[in-house]
Amino acid sequence: MGLIVELTHRCPLQCAYCSNPLALVPRSDELDTETLCRVLDEAAALGVLQVHFSGGEPMARTDLAALVAHANRRGIYTNIITSGVLLDRQRMEALLAAGIDHIQLSFQDSEAQRADDFGHYRGAHARKLAAAELIREAGLPLTANFVVHRANLDRLPAMMALGEALGAERMEIAHVQYYGWALANRASLLPSADQLAEATRLVEEARQRLRGRIAIDYVVPDYYAARPKACMGGWGQRFINLSPSGHALPCHAAETIPGMIFPSVREQTLRSIWEEAEAFARFRGTDWMPDPCRSCDRREIDWGGCRCQALALAGDAAATDPVCDRAPDRAGLLAALDDRAPAEDIRPRRYGARLEPA
Amino acid sequence: MSGGEDALPRFRRGVRFRFDEIRQQWTLLAPEKLFLPDETGTEILKLVDGERSAGAIIDDLAARFDAPRDVIATDVLATLDDLAARGALTL
Ligand code: SF4
Numbered sequence A: 001m002g003l004i005v006e007l008t009h010r011c012p013l014q015c016a017y018c019s020n021p022l023a024l025v026p027r028s029d030e031l032d033t034e035t036l037c038r039v040l041d042e043a044a045a046l047g048v049l050q051v052h053f054s055g056g057e058p059m060a061r062t063d064l065a066a067l068v069a070h071a072n073r074r075g076i077y078t079n080i081i082t083s084g085v086l087l088d089r090q091r092m093e094a095l096l097a098a099g100i101d102h103i104q105l106s107f108q109d110s111e112a113q114r115a116d117d118f119g120h121y122r123g124a125h126a127r128k129l130a131a132a133e134l135i136r137e138a139g140l141p142l143t144a145n146f147v148v149h150r151a152n153l154d155r156l157p158a159m160m161a162l163g164e165a166l167g168a169e170r171m172e173i174a175h176v177q178y179y180g181w182a183l184a185n186r187a188s189l190l191p192s193a194d195q196l197a198e199a200t201r202l203v204e205e206a207r208q209r210l211r212g213r214i215a216i217d218y219v220v221p222d223y224y225a226a227r228p229k230a231c232m233g234g235w236g237q238r239f240i241n242l243s244p245s246g247h248a249l250p251c252h253a254a255e256t257i258p259g260m261i262f263p264s265v266r267e268q269t270l271r272s273i274w275e276e277a278e279a280f281a282r283f284r285g286t287d288w289m290p291d292p293c294r295s296c297d298r299r300e301i302d303w304g305g306c307r308c309q310a311l312a313l314a315g316d317a318a319a320t321d322p323v324c325d326r327a328p329d330r331a332g333l334l335a336a337l338d339d340r341a342p343a344e345d346i347r348p349r350r351y352g353a354r355l356e357p358a
Numbered sequence B: 001m002s003g004g005e006d007a008l009p010r011f012r013r014g015v016r017f018r019f020d021e022i023r024q025q026w027t028l029l030a031p032e033k034l035f036l037p038d039e040t041g042t043e044i045l046k047l048v049d050g051e052r053s054a055g056a057i058i059d060d061l062a063a064r065f066d067a068p069r070d071v072i073a074t075d076v077l078a079t080l081d082d083l084a085a086r087g088a089l090t091l
């Protein structure tokens, strides 16, 4: 079982594909170090073996190294998912001393100018390259993460070449997942079916070529798939996602589902949340399923798909994921596939720039 | 791809092999991955230190367990190859 800790929504970058919610949690609502350490203790006792510190930008928290050290003392494998722009030598040393196991570094593009434009941060790309260097020097494994979408897919080969040149152990080529800000910007980001097919072909080719040297994880936008993804390995089955304000969620976008109350780690232990919370039980397993999932032979493979996607595309979190071609209501999905907006319409992720969902 | 008996298995960067008190079981943790090795796998992994060759691991296990060396060798090499293919070890 894994724990994802979104330490903060603060981030120096403003990626339009960010899956954070439109209503970003302000710093004053973030959990404090003491509470987070208690949660890590509870996680270890619950059998959590891996913790992923993410955000926002987890390095925006000055206590990151202290939290890594705490998790490490509890025997939990620690991973940081970062944009890298705040990683300097001093912080790298602190993280190393804390026993960090792995860092995943994300890139917006292969070209500095375009990457900086997309993230609205001058010099970000150069800082990421320096961060990759620091990670390598420290002898840590490096995962280079490239988020791809309509506007940067042309440069996929160059991105993979960059990952190779940086000496990454793993690369993650992740198509944008349409939640939060990414959902609001979907019409400008969603690739065409042809673009997707070409990307998949290029990744396959690179996988063959790099076999045994660099592993490539490939995350597709399942909008074009015939079957949905098993979101989070099934609702409430493999992950707890902690929001910056302390809400325990079965998936990071779950707070978009109306009428659900998510328990807070400020008030409850992780164990009682995992074992007793109504919100975790709501879509766990197969009992909640409507037809056609209920009688489908794939119900324990994809668990009916993603609840937040069902909400976004069919207006009902308890519906069969509309991505599935067996789903009764696919109108929203088909409309989304046709909905195209120009790149100029992209709205960067910003505090105080709360948007109405597209 | 097989490493053979001369291979020098070692954990890849970022891979941790540790005993989990809660499960009372050895676990192999890697970026975005978790392996729960079976008994044979655990005995093999305990001997992976970047200094012992695959052959030396086989010798060690053959001396301690009551099975013909070639049977153990087949097991060990297959397990090491599998873990290498899954990104946990280099050979
Ligand atoms: S996707 Fe971009 S804006 Fe969102 S947290 Fe990551 S780096 Fe920051």
Ligand code: SF4
Binding pocket: A227, A228, A292, A293, A294, A296, A297, A298, A299, A300, A302, A303, A304, A305, A320, A321, A324, A325, A326, A327
């Ligand atoms: S009908 Fe439901 S369970 Fe079957 S493949 Fe589609 S989403 Fe999955």
